[in-house]
Amino acid sequence: MSGFAILAQLVVESCQAQNNLNISAIAFESQDGMVVTDTNKKILRVNRAFTKITGYAEQEVVGEVLGAHGLEKDGMNVYSSTWSDLEETEVVEDEVINIRKSGETYTEQVFITKVKDANGITSNFVASFRDITISKKATEEIQYLAYYDTLTNLPNRRLLVDRLKNALLKSQRTGRNGALLFIDLDHFKTLNDSLGHYVGDLLLQQVAERLTSILRESDTVARLGGDEYVVMLEGLSGNVDEAVAQAGFVGEKILTLLKEPFQLDTKVYQNTVSIGIALFSSNYQSFEEVLKHADIAMYQAKKHGRNSLRFFDPNMQMVIHARMELEYELRKAIELEQFQLYYQIQIDHLGNPIGAEALIRWNHPEQGLVSPLHFIPLAEETGLILPIGQWVLKEACKQLKTWEQTEQTKRFTLSINISAIQFHKNDFVETVVACFQHCKIDHSLLKFELTESILLEDIEDAVSKMNSLKNLGIQFSLDDFGTGYSSLQYLKLLPLDQLKIDQSFVRDLVEDKSDRAIVRTIIAIAESLELKVIAEGVETEEQLSLLAKKGCKYYQGYLFGRPVPIDEFNNLLKIKSITDHL
Structure with missing residues (x-):
């Protein structure tokens, strides 16, 4: 100047x-x-x-x-x-x-x-x-890029944080509550992987448009990145119960709106979302705390089946902390190989042991045995199921190799459970082949147990992988049969060897006519497709007798033996009285 x-x-x-x-x-x-x-x-x-x-x-x-x-x-x-x-x-x-x-x-x-x-x-x-x-x-473009998402034109995380800071100060002055709604698209990765990023971007843009269309000018809709959005509501009632109702109303409105079909180029796509809601007022110390609480609540919505909303509860923080601790311990367990396989015997209608199902247990140095019900869901969520599944496969192959040395066990089959993440990994077949190269076994003695949901997620991919593994000699058992879709149409496509009757049908078999009818139907289906049938969860003589009369020839359950370490399993094989149950 x-x-x-x-x-x-x-x-x-x-x-x-x-x-x-x-x-x-x-x-x-x-x-x-x-x-x-x-x-x-x-x-x-x-x-x-x-x-x-x-x-x-x-x-x-x-x-x-x-x-x-x-x-x-x-x-x-x-x-x-x-x-x-x-x-x-x-x-x-x-x-x-x-x-x-x-x-x-x-x-x-x-x-x-x-x-x-x-x-x-x-x-x-x-x-x-x-x-x-x-x-x-x-300058304006630089400013825009700093504060807005270029794909959706929504405020980005930086601008959201600025507005949230101001909203917290305003809440302190006015005594009114606000709410943060953390929104995550369900199964977005599947859409991206199957239809491509172009279609995924179309969905992200249309979600942004719908969210913007139903909110007030004073509200903020932001995209944090990926498939995560945040809606910030200001000026809610000073009464907490009323504020909860107001935020819940908006959340339900969003759930309904985003469930309506999207036209993505030539595809019509049905979408759902999971929403976590955290109220904020003068009690909050920082914007990070509000965001973290909304994120935790969203995680709970995911955990409870998706397509739902959850409000943050302080108890959730304890659950999340415990989950983080468990994940840390689980990673250590993989590194230190703290896992152990337990074996549950399987027998035929003559009382002869024919093999076993291998079930993983976590032998924690301080907590003792940790139930798979406790750590397997977490392993699947974090992807740790991949190294765990690899370990199970290697150990199962080693055990089959050991059984080859004994006359009584050399024809035993060993069943292991394969997770969805493990099965759908692109190199799953190659991983199995690599394992076989390190451990020379009769491949026909290894049986993979798969659930219906795994196979139906991508039926073409499932059939292709199963055929590749079938060519190696591996057997397949459809686990928990009858609890899912159970369609003859897809059963005919799958190169299965066995159907496994879920224990939920066996449990009340003696008293429940419906369960008996279901079991009879499953056995008839298996016979028509020339598949073997095994019933799990057999605990009483009455259940065994009914199953045998209906044509089921293979059994597994506490009546014959609980899952036990290999030493106890070997001792069980020596007990002659196992045939007394028949």
Whole structure:
């Protein structure tokens, strides 16, 4: 700005000396537009840069009031506020939207300086301006990128945090509650993987549009990244119960709205979301705490089946902490190989042992045996099921190799459970092949137990992988049969060897006619498809007798033996009385 003032003074001095050559020499040297006016703001002289920027030649503007050809706002000269400010000072800097002769608008930065004569009386004004349209746009884009998500045009995490901080302060002043709704799209990764990122992006954009359409102007919808959105509600009731009801109403509205079909290019897609809600008021110490609580609540919604919402409960924090501790211990267990396989015997209708199912147990050094019901769900959520599943496969192969050395056990089959994450991994078949290369066994003695849900998730991929493994000799058993879809259509496609009757049908087999009918149907289906049938959860002589009469020839359950370590399993094989149960 000081450069402009010096330049202006030189111009005016030249004017006072009426030395036009000096005026031109000084003014035309500048790349900024230069204008000299009289005290009535009428233009006396402009430089070439003025013409280049505005499109007006000197003869078109000399004698006109500066700004007369510019963009008027509310009927006023574009520099009206600038002139007004100049009454109180010697130099004014301003930023205005102006218009070129072509009609194109542009943003200019302008400096207007008073120039006084020897008596201190204002004799002229000198204006210097530059076109900052490009730099202004670049600055705005940088600002936009810093605070907005480019895919959805929603505020990003940074802007959300700024607004949340302000909302917390406002809540302290007003005593009113606010709420943060943490929204996560269910199964978004599956959509991305199956239909591609282009279709996934379309969904993210349409979700943003729907969320924006139902909220107030005072509310904030932000995208944190991936498939996570946050809605911030302000000005809720000061009464907690009422605020909960208000936030819950909005959450239910979002659940309903986002369940409606989406048109994604040529595909129609049905979507659901999980929502976690945390109220906030003056009691919260930081924005991080609010975000963390909403995230925890969302995780609980996921855990309870998705397509639902949950409010944060302080007890959740204890659960999450315990989960984090368990995950840490589980990682250590993998590293230190604290797992152990237990074996539950399987027998045929003649009472002969035919093999076993291998079931994993975690032998924790401090807590003792940890139930798989406690750690397997966590292992699946965190992906730790992959190294665990690999360990089980290797140990099962080792045990089959050991059984080969004994006449009684050399034809035993060993069943292991395969998780969905493990089975659907692209290199699952290659992983199994690699394991076989390290442990030379009869592949036909290894049996993979798969659930219906695993196979139906991607039936084509399932059939392809099963056929590849079947070619190696591996057997397949459909676990918990009857509890899922149980369609003959897909059963015919799958290269299965065995159906496993779920223990829920065996438990009340003696008393429940429906269970007996289901078991009879499963056995009939298996016979029609030339599949073997094994019943799990056999605990009483009555159950065994009914199963045998209905044609089931293979059994597993506490009646014959609980899951035990290999040493106890070997002892069980030596007991002759096992046939007394038949």
